[in-house]
Amino acid sequence: MGIPSAPLVTKAFKDLAILNAAKRGMPHERICFTPHPIWGKTPEEVRAYVEGPDPVTGKPLMKEVVDALTVPLSEEDKKSGTVSVSTGPATFTDTADNLQEFYLNNGYTDFLPIILPTEERVDRMMRATSHKPDEVVGKMAAGAYPPWSYSVRQVAASAVMAGCRPEYFPIVLAIASSGMASLFSSTNSFAFAMVINGPIRDKLEFNYGIGALGPFAQPNATIGRAWTLLSKNLGNGGIPGDTYLGSLGNNLNYNNVVIAEHEDASPWVPLHVQKGFKREENVVSLFRGLGVVPGQVARGSSANENVQFDSQMSDLFSTFTGFFGALIIADPLVAARLKEQGYDTKEKLIDWLYKNTTQTVKDYKSRNYAYLFDYPRALRGDEPWATWYKLPDDAVVPHFPHASDFNIVVAGGQTNAYPQAGNLSYGVSVSIDKWM
Amino acid sequence: MAPRLDSLHGKTVYLVDTGFHGSDVLLHQIQAWFSANLPDTTTVFKRKAGPYAEDDPALWKEIKSQGNAVIMAVGH
Numbered sequence: 245m246g247i248p249s250a251p252l253v254t255k256a257f258k259d260l261a262i263l264n265a266a267k268r269g270m271p272h273e274r275i276c277f278t279p280h281p282i283w284g285k286t287p288e289e290v291r292a293y294v295e296g297p298d299p300v301t302g303k304p305l306m307k308e309v310v311d312a313l314t315v316p317l318s319e320e321d322k323k324s325g326t327v328s329v330s331t332g333p334a335t336f337t338d339t340a341d342n343l344q345e346f347y348l349n350n351g352y353t354d355f356l357p358i359i360l361p362t363e364e365r366v367d368r369m370m371r372a373t374s375h376k377p378d379e380v381v382g383k384m385a386a387g388a389y390p391p392w393s394y395s396v397r398q399v400a401a402s403a404v405m406a407g408c409r410p411e412y413f414p415i416v417l418a419i420a421s422s423g424m425a426s427l428f429s430s431t432n433s434f435a436f437a438m439v440i441n442g443p444i445r446d447k448l449e450f451n452y453g454i455g456a457l458g459p460f461a462q463p464n465a466t467i468g469r470a471w472t473l474l475s476k477n478l479g480n481g482g483i484p485g486d487t488y489l490g491s492l493g494n495n496l497n498y499n500n501v502v503i504a505e506h507e508d509a510s511p512w513v514p515l516h517v518q519k520g521f522k523r524e525e526n527v528v529s530l531f532r533g534l535g536v537v538p539g540q541v542a543r544g545s546s547a548n549e550n551v552q553f554d555s556q557m558s559d560l561f562s563t564f565t566g567f568f569g570a571l572i573i574a575d576p577l578v579a580a581r582l583k584e585q586g587y588d589t590k591e592k593l594i595d596w597l598y599k600n601t602t603q604t605v606k607d608y609k610s611r612n613y614a615y616l617f618d619y620p621r622a623l624r625g626d627e628p629w630a631t632w633y634k635l636p637d638d639a640v641v642p643h644f645p646h647a648s649d650f651n652i653v654v655a656g657g658q659t660n661a662y663p664q665a666g667n668l669s670y671g672v673s674v675s676i677d678k679w680m
Numbered sequence: 681m682a683p684r685l686d687s688l689h690g691k692t693v694y695l696v697d698t699g700f701h702g703s704d705v706l707l708h709q710i711q712a713w714f715s716a717n718l719p720d721t722t723t724v725f726k727r728k729a730g731p732y733a734e735d736d737p738a739l740w741k742e743i744k745s746q747g748n749a750v751i752m753a754v755g756h
Binding site: 245246247248249250251252253254257270272273274278281282283284285287290291293294295306309310313314315316317321322612615616617619620621623624 | 681682683684685686687688693699700701702703705706708709710712713717718727728729730731732736740743744747748749750751752753754
């Protein structure tokens with residue numbers, strides 16, 4: 245802007261704020277700090293912060309703020325520069341045990357043992373694709389760093405480390421080509437999911453039956469893990485306090501939510517066909533959000549033959565943030581019952597859910613995400629939020645802003661009629677076949 | 681970084697709320713501090729439009745034309 249500024253940051257983000265300023269070419273930016281947190285404090289408590297010291301320097305906070313805007317810049321202050329990050333050497337040589345320790349101690353793993361990516365294993369992995377070893381697959385960014393790009397060979401190393409068989413590699417390449425990392429810097433501890441569609445589900449023996457979302461098949465387990473490892477090692481993500489800030493973290497980040505859709509048992513069109521692909525194509529679709537909740541928490545009993553699964557699903561969404569969407573994972577029993585209820589297409593069910601999952605404006609405005617994300621959109625005139633914020637408190641609005649925020653997939657072993665639901669937004673669908 | 685001001689006397693300082701919870705409370709207290717301690721400095725409170733990670737070029741344009749300095753608060 246060309247005019248002086250003084251950023252105020254809470255103490256908990258001291259290192260990150262200084263590092264991010266440096267990444268943007270201002271290693272000497274005059275950042276002032278308050279105690280942490282500000283959120284939830286009374287005006288009187290915050291007044292004491294303002295009248296008290298900067299907890300980093302110990303000097304009076306407001307003197308620091310005024311000085312930040314008025315003390316002339318020194319020659320040192322005017323120096324610019326950026327932070328460079330080493331990607332390390334191309335290869336390492338040592339004993340197997342030492343290399344396990346080396347990878348572990350340098351943050352290259354998820355703190356579980358890895359399969360060492362020897363040249364032989366990486367070469368074997370790369371033979372599962374027609375793409376050249378040095379071809380650029382894509383790029384990922386983490387935190388405030390510029391994006392990193394990566395090659396087929398580098399993705400292959402992550403796939404080996406995760407325990408993938410070579411025949412899984414085109415799926416890992418498709419995920420990597422999306423540029424969507426499975427580790428995100430938000431303090432909200434994001435979770436990620438993928439949906440696999442097409443004949444490759446059977447060819448690679450994905451599990452989409454009993455325990456579909458559990459640790460019961462190698463492709464389900466390792467491809468999800470590869471996503472996280474490549475997000476760390478090729479995307480620079482997952483460095484606590486730097487490129488990762490999730491306060492609690494998310495256990496789903498170990499291998500993400502991997503869902504192979506049970507296409508044969510579904511009464512509906514599979515997800516990838518909804519997204520414009522042919523049924524015989526192999527596709528991976530990626531989602532981002534906060535996690536998954538089980539249908540057992542919904543009202544109604546599956547022992548009741550008249551149970552209304554549409555209402556149950558709507559019930560599941562009451563604690564969801566509308567900032568992300570809803571990914572419904574329906575056991576085939578649930579899907580079949582819904583079809584009997586009249587939902588012979590996913591679109592009909594989504595239309596019902598969109599119109600019948602509602603909240604009062606008063607409840608809506610009281611939600612954290614609404615204040616943080618939707619209110620500033622309303623200020624900008626973005627719809628539907630601008631209209632919602634003009635409505636009276638007792639008016640009713642949809643829980644999710646658009647019908648397109650809903651996605652439905654079918655998976656599970658039909659041992660019980662429960663759905664699960666993810667507060668997850670659809671990101672992108674990528675052809676796996678293009679990476680074979 | 682932009683050149684600094686000689687002082688804040690008679691100047692207009694924009695207090696920009698990025699939208700994180702509590703930032704508004706913090707900036708209103710800072711506004712009160714200016715009223716009590718630098719009464720000839722004008723302060724203008726603004727909440728940035730759009731989610732915190734998104735740009736707000738209209739506000740930056742307003743600040744550049746009508747303001748002399750910015751204090752941006754993150755809260756959290």
